[in-house]
Amino acid sequence: MSGNEAVRPLTSSEVSVKLFVDEQSVVRPLELIAVFHQWIKEGALQDELVIDVANYEHVPKGPGIVLICDKAHYYFGVRAGRWGMRYRGRRDARATGEGAIASAFGSALRAAALLENDPTLEGRYRFRTDEVEFGIYDRLLAPSSQDTLDAVRPGLTSSLTALYGEQPQSLELVSGPKEPFMVAIKNAGSPSVEELLERVPAPVG
Amino acid sequence: MEGVGSWHEKLKDRIPEDLGREVDIFETQMELRRRGEVDERLFAETRLRRGVYGQRYDNGQRHDGTRTQELAFRDHPTKGPETFWDAPGMVRIKIPYGKMTAEQVDVLAELSEDYSDSISHVTTRQDIQLHFVHIEDTPDMMRRLAAVGITTREACGNSVRNVTACHLAGVCKTETFDVTPYAEALKEFLLGHPDVQAFGRKMKPAFSGCAHEACGLVNMHDVGYIAVAREVDGKVERGFEFFVGGGLGAIPHPAQLLTDFVTEEELLPLTQAVCRVFARLGEKENRGRARIKFLVAKLGIEEFRKLVFEERETLPHDPRWTAYLEDVEAYREEPVRKGVALINGALTPAFRAWHDTNVRAQRQDDYAVVTVKCPLGDLTADQMRSLAEIAREFTGDTLRLTVEQNIVLRWVSQEDLPRLHAALDAVDLATPGAETIADLTACPGTDTCKLGIAASRGLVAELSNHVGHLNGETDPAIKALRIKASGCFNSCGQHQISDIGFYGISRKKGGRLVPHFQVVLGGKWVENGGSFGMATLAIPSKNIPEVVKRVTGRFVEEREPDETFTAFIGRLGKVEVKRFLQDLSDIPAFEEDPSYYTDWGDPRVFTMEDYGEGECAGEIVPLVEFGLQASEREVFEAQLYFDSGELEQAKAMAYKAMLTAAQALVKTEFHDITAEPDQIVTEFRARFHETKRFHDKFAGAKFANYLFLAHDVGGNGGRPEQARDRVQEAQLFIEAAYKCYERIGTAGATA
Numbered sequence: 001m002s003g004n005e006a007v008r009p010l011t012s013s014e015v016s017v018k019l020f021v022d023e024q025s026v027v028r029p030l031e032l033i034a035v036f037h038q039w040i041k042e043g044a045l046q047d048e049l050v051i052d053v054a055n056y057e058h059v060p061k062g063p064g065i066v067l068i069c070d071k072a073h074y075y076f077g078v079r080a081g082r083w084g085m086r087y088r089g090r091r092d093a094r095a096t097g098e099g100a101i102a103s104a105f106g107s108a109l110r111a112a113a114l115l116e117n118d119p120t121l122e123g124r125y126r127f128r129t130d131e132v133e134f135g136i137y138d139r140l141l142a143p144s145s146q147d148t149l150d151a152v153r154p155g156l157t158s159s160l161t162a163l164y165g166e167q168p169q170s171l172e173l174v175s176g177p178k179e180p181f182m183v184a185i186k187n188a189g190s191p192s193v194e195e196l197l198e199r200v201p202a203p204v205g
Numbered sequence: 206m207e208g209v210g211s212w213h214e215k216l217k218d219r220i221p222e223d224l225g226r227e228v229d230i231f232e233t234q235m236e237l238r239r240r241g242e243v244d245e246r247l248f249a250e251t252r253l254r255r256g257v258y259g260q261r262y263d264n265g266q267r268h269d270g271t272r273t274q275e276l277a278f279r280d281h282p283t284k285g286p287e288t289f290w291d292a293p294g295m296v297r298i299k300i301p302y303g304k305m306t307a308e309q310v311d312v313l314a315e316l317s318e319d320y321s322d323s324i325s326h327v328t329t330r331q332d333i334q335l336h337f338v339h340i341e342d343t344p345d346m347m348r349r350l351a352a353v354g355i356t357t358r359e360a361c362g363n364s365v366r367n368v369t370a371c372h373l374a375g376v377c378k379t380e381t382f383d384v385t386p387y388a389e390a391l392k393e394f395l396l397g398h399p400d401v402q403a404f405g406r407k408m409k410p411a412f413s414g415c416a417h418e419a420c421g422l423v424n425m426h427d428v429g430y431i432a433v434a435r436e437v438d439g440k441v442e443r444g445f446e447f448f449v450g451g452g453l454g455a456i457p458h459p460a461q462l463l464t465d466f467v468t469e470e471e472l473l474p475l476t477q478a479v480c481r482v483f484a485r486l487g488e489k490e491n492r493g494r495a496r497i498k499f500l501v502a503k504l505g506i507e508e509f510r511k512l513v514f515e516e517r518e519t520l521p522h523d524p525r526w527t528a529y530l531e532d533v534e535a536y537r538e539e540p541v542r543k544g545v546a547l548i549n550g551a552l553t554p555a556f557r558a559w560h561d562t563n564v565r566a567q568r569q570d571d572y573a574v575v576t577v578k579c580p581l582g583d584l585t586a587d588q589m590r591s592l593a594e595i596a597r598e599f600t601g602d603t604l605r606l607t608v609e610q611n612i613v614l615r616w617v618s619q620e621d622l623p624r625l626h627a628a629l630d631a632v633d634l635a636t637p638g639a640e641t642i643a644d645l646t647a648c649p650g651t652d653t654c655k656l657g658i659a660a661s662r663g664l665v666a667e668l669s670n671h672v673g674h675l676n677g678e679t680d681p682a683i684k685a686l687r688i689k690a691s692g693c694f695n696s697c698g699q700h701q702i703s704d705i706g707f708y709g710i711s712r713k714k715g716g717r718l719v720p721h722f723q724v725v726l727g728g729k730w731v732e733n734g735g736s737f738g739m740a741t742l743a744i745p746s747k748n749i750p751e752v753v754k755r756v757t758g759r760f761v762e763e764r765e766p767d768e769t770f771t772a773f774i775g776r777l778g779k780v781e782v783k784r785f786l787q788d789l790s791d792i793p794a795f796e797e798d799p800s801y802y803t804d805w806g807d808p809r810v811f812t813m814e815d816y817g818e819g820e821c822a823g824e825i826v827p828l829v830e831f832g833l834q835a836s837e838r839e840v841f842e843a844q845l846y847f848d849s850g851e852l853e854q855a856k857a858m859a860y861k862a863m864l865t866a867a868q869a870l871v872k873t874e875f876h877d878i879t880a881e882p883d884q885i886v887t888e889f890r891a892r893f894h895e896t897k898r899f900h901d902k903f904a905g906a907k908f909a910n911y912l913f914l915a916h917d918v919g920g921n922g923g924r925p926e927q928a929r930d931r932v933q934e935a936q937l938f939i940e941a942a943y944k945c946y947e948r949i950g951t952a953g954a955t956a
């Protein structure tokens with residue numbers, strides 16, 4: 001890929017970050033419906049215009065409970081068999097390049113922190129940070145391929161270093177050719193969600 | 206619009222020209238609406254006819270359980286009355302007779318991930334719906350669909366909706382013949398047909414291969430066809446019983462027989478005649494009475510029949526009426542594998558339970574149809590991709606959607622069934638209980654529908670917990686019953702033709718609203734949705750599971766030998782049904798049990814504040830306004846050509862815009878005007894120019910002459926530098942056409 005082409009995947013609005021729940025057995029997805037409705041009522045997600053809650057708990061390994069926002073969706077889902085919170089940008093990217101990565105991490109971490117601290121959940125939901133899934137739901141700009149991974153690797157590595165410090169990390173393409181582009185990130189470090197949130201760069205502009 | 210790296214660019218060699226052009230036109234219409242140059246009502250009907258539908262909360266208001274919050278969408282022009290541009294909506298994707306190729310399934314999976322929430326929802330009319338889609342994504346979505354031969358055209362709005370048919374067509378043991386190629390022919394013939402553009406409401410067609418099974422549901426359709434055959438001079442002749450005027454909704458009507466035998470040759474023209482009568486005489490003002498069932502009821506079937514056959518005699522001949530018969534002759538569906546019988550060996554209990562309810566033998570020896578039970582009609586993108594692979598391996602590339610929100614795999618060699626079961630089980634699609642009481646149906650209800658009153662999906666999810674596990678040990682009497690729920694009286698969940706049906710309503714207790722469902726019992730699912738159930742009484746949502754338990758329990762205990770549920774309910778009678786369910790209508794005080802004041806799956810205190818104006822009825826837009834809008838879009842395109850230096854194209858498009866506007870005016874008086882330029886100009890000259898009706902008060906014939914001059918030089922004739930003038934003249938001609946339309950009034954313009 002040429003230099004110009006190499007930055008294109010990160011011009012997409014459809015960047016996603018999934019944080020996995022540490023103890024999968026504590027998850028009771030239906031209780032998230034009330035939590036998400038409460039978030040809407042209280043305006044808990046300050047950067048989002050939140051529209052509704054969608055319940056797909058009846059679909060195995062599905063998107064789970066979804067918070068539908070104007071510019072993003074937040075899935076508390078179990079795709080591929082593991083519960084977690086996925087932020088997924090939908091439109092009007094807030095940033096591009098490394099800014100897009102930082103923005104997506106920031107949004108996912110904020111939602112995860114809200115869940116960790118939600119009084120009705122009694123602290124049962126903790127998110128691990130040594131494993132994260134990064135993706136781009138945009139088959140035009142970011143087809144699931146090694147080329148796309150090569151294109152996003154510099155920005156992703158740099159963003160992860162800003163978050164995790166100089167810890168060893170690995171990036172592995174985990175999506176098949178027909179799936180959305182998805183990368184498994186593994187870090188040697190495992191800071192808390194709160195710690196990571198403090199390190200997320202402030203949005204530009 | 207188009208650009209390097211766009212789907213437009215990427216798929217340009219794969220999209221059929223006509224489909225691609227349609228999407229380009231829609232994208233231009235969107236741009237014109239964004240600029241405020243198209244009326245919101247007209248744009249609403251335009252997008253509806255492209256399958257782009259509204260969704261709950263798109264009016265920018267949402268009740269959070271305590272108060273109604275304003276959703277601060279950006280201040281763009283609306284995409285319809287009280288419908289914010291930025292609010293996500295639903296896209297309905299027509300899947301004619303439910304048939305999809307593996308490649309199409311793959312693309313649907315991609316679209317659900319890229320533009321929706323990773324869920325494809327199978328509807329009760331063999332469509333697929335994607336929710337939470339932003340309108341700016343719809344042109345690319347349509348292009349990606351067009352590249353695999355799917356259009357969303359006329360999926361919503363006042364048009365001919367998806368042509369449905371039995372999912373077993375061609376493989377069913379009870380069918381007279383395979384209706385698939387006829388459904389395909391009707392779909393092709395009516396899509397975009399000029400005679401189906403001026404309805405007061407939608408028209409839903411359905412085909413069935415036989416009279417006694419349920420699958421085709423002809424009895425509840427606007428137009429329906431049941432395959433029949435007769436012998437003439439020793440030869441078997443195919444035809445159809447042709448029904449009209451069926452429909453559910455608040456006031457269900459059983460379809461009536463228009464004719465007991467329409468031949469293959471007359472199938473399309475007679476349907477066309479029905480469409481013309483409906484367009485001409487159907488109600489246009491009162492939306493609640495605008496479906497064809499009301500017209501048939503008003504005129505009586507005898508008079509309606511007379512009008513249709515008279516209309517048939519006036520139709521200009523169309524070679525397509527019979528050209529499709531070659532396709533019927535050639536139509537084949539080939540299996541990918543040789544049919545071999547299943548050997549009853551070491552089959553697991555899970556396989557046997559699944560085989561018992563989800564597998565049926567085909568008409569063809571050693572082949573089986575497998576039903577994939579989809580909870581609430583929902584499938585994830587991962588499941589869709591797996592289904593596509595399964596279809597490639599086991600069925601010869603296709604599958605079909607069913608009106609019970611499931612999917613069937615046909616032409617499965619019976620010896621492959623254990624392997625297929627394992628493949629489905631690996632993606633959680635081998636749940637037994639298909640087409641039994643455990644296979645419940647629900648419309649979207651308050652989850653996403655603006656008209657939803659109660660949570661039909663929430664109710665059905667809850668009921669599934671009660672009856673979803675029932676399998677082999679279930680009493681056979683209740684095993685075959687159907688349970689269906691609608692979020693309101695509009696009946697998208699088809700509750701009226703189920704054994705046990707529910708539709709959402711609300712009631713008040715102590716000044717607070719309580720979600721309820723009206724209980725409808727004894728509808729007939731078989732015989733194409735043969736009769737409608739009896740509305741009994743309103744029960745709070747939270748007591749509905751107990752209703753199911755009591756009703757089924759009493760049926761098991763008291764039914765007579767071979768008595769059907771429909772007959773049983775008829776025997777009990779409404780008074781007795783009410784009596785034994787009456788106590789369940791009691792509502793505890795809020796302080797005593799607040800759960801009654803919330804709906805299934807929604808913790809908010811129940812409210813009707815989010816109830817909105819539905820788009821099912823579309824907008825009544827006179828045909829002439831569609832024509833004038835098209836001319837505006839064309840002159841906009843002419844301007845784009847001019848701006849990019851393509852002067853010949855600019856002139857030609859400007860001329861075409863004038864022709865379109867003139868044709869729209871002529872159409873108010875001469876419905877069958879063709880798109881032939883000479884005819885348009887001749888008719889326009891005689892009807893509007895020579896009568897001076899097109900004349901401007903001050904400029905006289907000036908604007909009409911723009912058209913005549915352009916026509917005289919052959920549209921794009923003249924010097925290139927005249928392109929600017931031609932575009933401006935076209936703009937002025939269209940303005941004059943609008944003024945003329947205002948002067949002549951709308952009387953007759955909707956015909």
